[in-house]
Amino acid sequence: MKIIFAGTPDFAAEALRALMNAGHEIVAVLTQPDRPAGRGMHLQASPIKLLAQEKNIPVWQPLSLNIHAHDPQKQQDAKEALAQLMQIQFDVMVVVAYGLILPSEVLQVAERDGRFACFNIHASLLPRWRGAAPIQRAIEAGDTKTGVAIMKMEAGLDTGPVLISKELEISPVETSQSLHDRLAKLGGDLIVEALSRIASGDIHLLPQSKEGLSYANKILKAEALIDWHKTAQEIDRKVRAFNPFPVASTQLDGELIKIWRVRLPKPQQQDAFGAQKLPGSIVGQSAEGFWVQCKDQCLEVLELQKPGGKKIPARTWFLANTTNPLKQFLSESHKMID
Missing domain, CATH: 3.10.25.10 (Formyl transferase, C-terminal domain)
Incomplete structure (x- = not known):
């Protein structure tokens, strides 16, 4: 498949490697702009950008994807990114820990002309822990299990139907780092399996339950x-x-x-x-x-x-x-x- 990949941190990089190793063609990568980091606060590229550059994959780094943003620069970036998406040929869009909200205009482009829409790798068993910090909140709450869900994206926050999911047990001594690493590996394996199902037409989407819903607010x-x-x-x-x-x-x-x-x-x-x-x-x-x-x-x-x-x-x-x-x-x- 020809894939547009949107992601930023190491968690996303694990999935990108899995997709490339499975033989998929990454036609472009969306990732967050370079940010100051470290003691010297020098600009640093995201793990996804570094991996994409290593493989000579085009990298887009818009400040926003919202074409209605109040900030003129963000609005311009969003319009340019949307135009690029409309012009490039791809089959499916994969999103994992990107860090920017995908507006309806982007989701619509991902379903035009026979494309298979936009799928997200989420590090929880939805609908539990929708939101920004599902790994940390699961440990903090004392959960004994979590997992990864591959979800078809829609306008709501992690509300889309689930294509495939798998559980992991949370160890009594688990840290967010150790759980992150295990879930990242699982996410890479599951997205490869999910795309295999999509390519074969085995697309059975399960709406999320209305019970057990919780939100993983950003860690402050x-x-x-x-x-x-x-x-x-x-x-x-x-x-x-x-x-x-x-x-x-x-x-x-x-x-x-x-x-x-x-x-x-x-x-x-x-x-x-x-x-x-x-x-x-x-x-x-x-x-x-x-x-x-x-x-x-x-x-x-x-x-x-x-x-x-x-x-x-x-x-x-x-x-x-x-x-x-x-x-x-x-x-x-x-x-x-x-």
């Missing part, structure tokens, strides 16, 4: 701050959901400390510290880090990062603060629990 940096008055399980899920972005964080001695990894206590550890301390109190060291009091029990911090520093083992940080009165208090309060 302000959400990253840990509320130690929550339960240990809630905080554990938050830390895992926000790894690698925006990374859960907490205030300590006037500094914002990023918390990368934590661990729930084993049954024999849950009552080891006796009377509860105030939520947020560091109540003792462990073999790999230290314990922090939550609403109901303690949570073991395993890896953290100070401002301007690198990720380090939590125990390294704990032992390096032996001259801190707080550390002395902690050392005298409780012995190490393995």
Whole structure:
């Protein structure tokens, strides 16, 4: 098939590679404009752009696809992109984590002249977790399963009928990074299978259920701050959901400390510290880090990062603060629990 591919991050790149490896022809790629990134804030191309350039695929980077945008530059970009879509020959449009809304004009072009419309790879089992951050929200909510759905796109937000879907179990220690990688691989496999079905005429679209609907709102940096008055399980899920972005964080001695990894206590550890301390109190060291009091029990911090520093083992940080009165208090309060 001749494919127009729209996507931006690594998740999309996995699908693009799968389509190319399956022998499909990518006639053009749509991706977000280059953005400033890194400490130097230099312009960086998206993973999709880099992959497309490597394979000599034409790349389009409009600021918007909305021909009715108020911004004159965005409106002009959208008109040019729409004109290009109308002129180029393609069979189907595949969209995954593109980052721009596809208006009805684009969706209509994708269904003209016998084309097979526009299909989206979505990282959840629709209708659960429609929206921008389905991977993070699934972990944060404590879901035990998720998956990938290949959906025919329509004007609504992730409302289209589903062509094919497949489940994945979410591990109790899953982070957004690890789940992202597994879902990206599954998404690539499923879109190849979906296009095979489409090419053979095996197109059975299942409308989404009206039950079980939820929205995965965009992750905001302000959400990253840990509320130690929550339960240990809630905080554990938050830390895992926000790894690698925006990374859960907490205030300590006037500094914002990023918390990368934590661990729930084993049954024999849950009552080891006796009377509860105030939520947020560091109540003792462990073999790999230290314990922090939550609403109901303690949570073991395993890896953290100070401002301007690198990720380090939590125990390294704990032992390096032996001259801190707080550390002395902690050392005298409780012995190490393995």
